[in-house]
Amino acid sequence: MIERIAAGRGEFLVFALTPPRHDTGRDRAREIAEATVARLQPLALDGLILYDIDDETERNPAERPFPFMPTLDPADYLADHLSTWPTPVIVYRAVSKYAPEELRAWLAAQAPDRVMTVLVGAPSSATTGRTSLADAQALRREANPALALGGVAIPERHSRREDEHLRLLAKQEAGCRFFVTQVVYDLNAAKNLVSDYHYECRARGVAAVPFVFTFSVCGSMKTLDFLRWLGVDVPRWIKNDLEHAADPLEASYEQALATATELIAYCRGLGVPFGINVESVSIRRVEIEASVRLAQQLRTQLTR
Amino acid sequence: MIERIAAGRGEFLVFALTPPRHDTGRDRAREIAEATVARLQPLALDGLILYDIDDETERNPAERPFPFMPTLDPADYLADHLSTWPTPVIVYRAVSKYAPEELRAWLAAQAPDRVMTVLVGAPSSATTGRTSLADAQALRREANPALALGGVAIPERHSRREDEHLRLLAKQEAGCRFFVTQVVYDLNAAKNLVSDYHYECRARGVAAVPFVFTFSVCGSMKTLDFLRWLGVDVPRWIKNDLEHAADPLEASYEQALATATELIAYCRGLGVPFGINVESVSIRRVEIEASVRLAQQLRTQLTR
Numbered sequence: 288m289i290e291r292i293a294a295g296r297g298e299f300l301v302f303a304l305t306p307p308r309h310d311t312g313r314d315r316a317r318e319i320a321e322a323t324v325a326r327l328q329p330l331a332l333d334g335l336i337l338y339d340i341d342d343e344t345e346r347n348p349a350e351r352p353f354p355f356m357p358t359l360d361p362a363d364y365l366a367d368h369l370s371t372w373p374t375p376v377i378v379y380r381a382v383s384k385y386a387p388e389e390l391r392a393w394l395a396a397q398a399p400d401r402v403m404t405v406l407v408g409a410p411s412s413a414t415t416g417r418t419s420l421a422d423a424q425a426l427r428r429e430a431n432p433a434l435a436l437g438g439v440a441i442p443e444r445h446s447r448r449e450d451e452h453l454r455l456l457a458k459q460e461a462g463c464r465f466f467v468t469q470v471v472y473d474l475n476a477a478k479n480l481v482s483d484y485h486y487e488c489r490a491r492g493v494a495a496v497p498f499v500f501t502f503s504v505c506g507s508m509k510t511l512d513f514l515r516w517l518g519v520d521v522p523r524w525i526k527n528d529l530e531h532a533a534d535p536l537e538a539s540y541e542q543a544l545a546t547a548t549e550l551i552a553y554c555r556g557l558g559v560p561f562g563i564n565v566e567s568v569s570i571r572r573v574e575i576e577a578s579v580r581l582a583q584q585l586r587t588q589l590t591r
Numbered sequence: 592m593i594e595r596i597a598a599g600r601g602e603f604l605v606f607a608l609t610p611p612r613h614d615t616g617r618d619r620a621r622e623i624a625e626a627t628v629a630r631l632q633p634l635a636l637d638g639l640i641l642y643d644i645d646d647e648t649e650r651n652p653a654e655r656p657f658p659f660m661p662t663l664d665p666a667d668y669l670a671d672h673l674s675t676w677p678t679p680v681i682v683y684r685a686v687s688k689y690a691p692e693e694l695r696a697w698l699a700a701q702a703p704d705r706v707m708t709v710l711v712g713a714p715s716s717a718t719t720g721r722t723s724l725a726d727a728q729a730l731r732r733e734a735n736p737a738l739a740l741g742g743v744a745i746p747e748r749h750s751r752r753e754d755e756h757l758r759l760l761a762k763q764e765a766g767c768r769f770f771v772t773q774v775v776y777d778l779n780a781a782k783n784l785v786s787d788y789h790y791e792c793r794a795r796g797v798a799a800v801p802f803v804f805t806f807s808v809c810g811s812m813k814t815l816d817f818l819r820w821l822g823v824d825v826p827r828w829i830k831n832d833l834e835h836a837a838d839p840l841e842a843s844y845e846q847a848l849a850t851a852t853e854l855i856a857y858c859r860g861l862g863v864p865f866g867i868n869v870e871s872v873s874i875r876r877v878e879i880e881a882s883v884r885l886a887q888q889l890r891t892q893l894t895r
Binding site for chain 1: 753782786789790827828832835857
C-alpha cells in the first residue's frame with residue numbers, strides 16, 4: 288500500500304481501530320490485540336489505521352453522548368501489541384497533545400516501509416495545543432522525510448465553508464500523499480468535496496492523491512447521536528430510516544454499502560484514486576462484526 | 592391517472608409544458624401544439640402538465656438569466672389547442688394572478704374526469720396578489736369539489752426550514768391529493784422531504800398521497816443558472832461535472848436518469864406512491880429532444 292500511495296494509486300482497503308482504554312492492563316491489551324488480529328485476518332487488509340483519540344469536548348459544547356475515555360497511545364499499542372501485523376499501519380497523531388521533541392523522536396524512529404502517519408491538528412481553532420499542525424508537518428519533513436504522510440479531509444467542513452479542497456491542496460504542498468475522511472453518511476457532501484478537489488487539481492496541473500473514505504455501521508440511535516456530536520452530517524432520511532428500522536444495524540449496513548458503492552463509482556468516473564477505510568465506532572460486538580462484514584463486502588468491489 | 596391518484600396510487604408518467612409566449616399568434620400556437628403532441632405521443636403519457644408562469648422577479652433580486660416572457664394562459668392553451676389530447680391534463684394556476692371570481696368560474700367549468708389542477712401560491716410571502724392560496728383552495732372545494740387538486744412540494748425549502756412535510760400535510764387537509772416537486776437535482780434534499788413526510792403520515796395515521804418528482808435535462812450553464820435562479824439547489828459536483836463535460840446535455844441526461852432511478856427505488860422501499868414528471872426547462876430543440884428521451888427511459892422503470 289505504501290508504494291501504491293507513493294504512486295498516487297488507490298483501490299486499497301484499510302480498517303481503523305481505536306486502541307483500548309488507557310487503564311487497560313498489559314495482558315488484557317494483548318488479548319484485545321490478538322482477538323482483533325484474528326477477526327481482521329480474513330479481510331486481507333492492505334493496511335491498518337490506529338486512531339489517536341483526543342478529548343474533543345472543547346470543540347462541541349453539547350453533552351458528549353459517550354463519556355470521553357483516554358485510550359492507549361496508538362504508537363505504544365502498535366509497538367507493544369501489533370508488531371507482527373503483516374501490512375502497513377497508519378498511525379494517527381493528534382499533534383496538539385505532544386511536545387515537538389516528543390513528536391520528532393517518534394517520527395524519526397518509524398520505519399517508512401511499515402508505518403505511515405496522519406497528522407491531525409487541534410480539534411478547535413481556539414486551542415493551539417503543544418504543537419501546531421504546520422510545525423508537526425515540518426518536523427516530519429526534517430526528521431523522517433521518507434515517512435508517508437496523510438491528512439484528514441472533512442466533507443462537512445466543505446458544506447459549510449466551500450474551501451476544504453483548498454485546505455487539502457495546502458496539506459498536499461506540506462507533504463500529504465493521501466487523505467482520510469471522517470465517517471461518510473452524507474454522500475452529496477463527499478461528492479462535492481471530491482469534485483471540487485479534482486477540478487482544482489486539474490486547474491493547477493497537480494495530480495490528485497488517494498482519498499480514503501471512511502465507512503461505519505451504526506446499530507443504535509445513541510451511536511448515531513455520537514457520530515453527529517463528532518461532527519458527522521447524517522441526512523434526515525438516514526436518521527429516520529434507522530430510527531424506524533426493525534433492524535437498525537442491518538439498515539445501517541445496507542446504507543453504508545450503498546453509499547460506498549456510489550462513491551466508488553463516482554471516483555472511478557472522475558479518475559480520482561481512492562481507498563476504503565472501515566471503522567467500528569462503538570465497541571459493541573454486533574457492531575464490530577457488522578463492520579468486518581462491511582469491509583469484506585467492500586473488498587470485493589476493489590480492483591487490485 | 593385521475594382514478595389512480597384518487598386511490599392514492601402512483602407509478603405514472605407525465606410531461607410538463609410551458610405554453611407558448613403570450614404574443615404568439617393563434618395559428619402559430621396551433622402549430623406548436625400539434626408539433627408537441629406529435630413529439631409526445633410515442634411516450635404513452637398518463638397525463639400532461641401545463642404550467643402557469645408567473646414573473647418571479649420579486650422573489651429573487653438577482654438578475655434573471657433569461658428575461659421574463661409572459662406566456663399564454665395554460666387554461667386557454669388547453670381549451671384552444673389541446674382539446675384532443677387523450678389523457679388527463681393538470682393545469683397549474685398561479686392563484687395570485689387571478690381575481691377570486693375568475694378562478695371560481697374556471698374551476699367550476701372544468702370536467703373532473705379530464706382536468707386536474709395544481710394551485711400555486713404567491714411566489715413571495717411579501718406579496719399576496721389577487722387571491723391567496725387558502726382562498727383558492729376553498730374556492731375549489733365550493734365550486735368543483737370533484738376536481739382533483741394538487742400542490743407544489745419544494746425539497747429546497749425543507750433543507751432550509753425542515754417543515755415542508757408539515758406544509759404538505761396542511762395542503763392535504765385543504766384537499767390536495769398529490770404533490771408535484773420543482774426540478775430535482777438535489778437527491779438528498781428530495782429523500783429528506785419524502786422521508787419526513789412518510790414518517791409524519793405514519794405517526795398521524797394518514798395515507799401518503801402520490802409525490803410527483805420532476806426531472807429535467809440541462810444542456811448549458813445558462814440553463815443551469817436559470818434553474819438556480821428559480822430556487823433549485825444544484826449540488827456542486829453536478830455543476831462541476833456539467834461545466835467540464837464534453838457533452839453537458841448527455842451528462843445531464845445521465846445524472847437525471849440516475850437521480851430518478853434512485854428516488855424511485857427509495858420511494859418503493861418506503862412505500863410512498865410516486866409519479867414522474869419530465870419537463871423541458873429551455874426551448875432549445877436538443878434539450879426538448881433529450882427530455883423526451885428521458886421520459887421514454889423512465890417509462891420503462893414504471894410498473895402499471
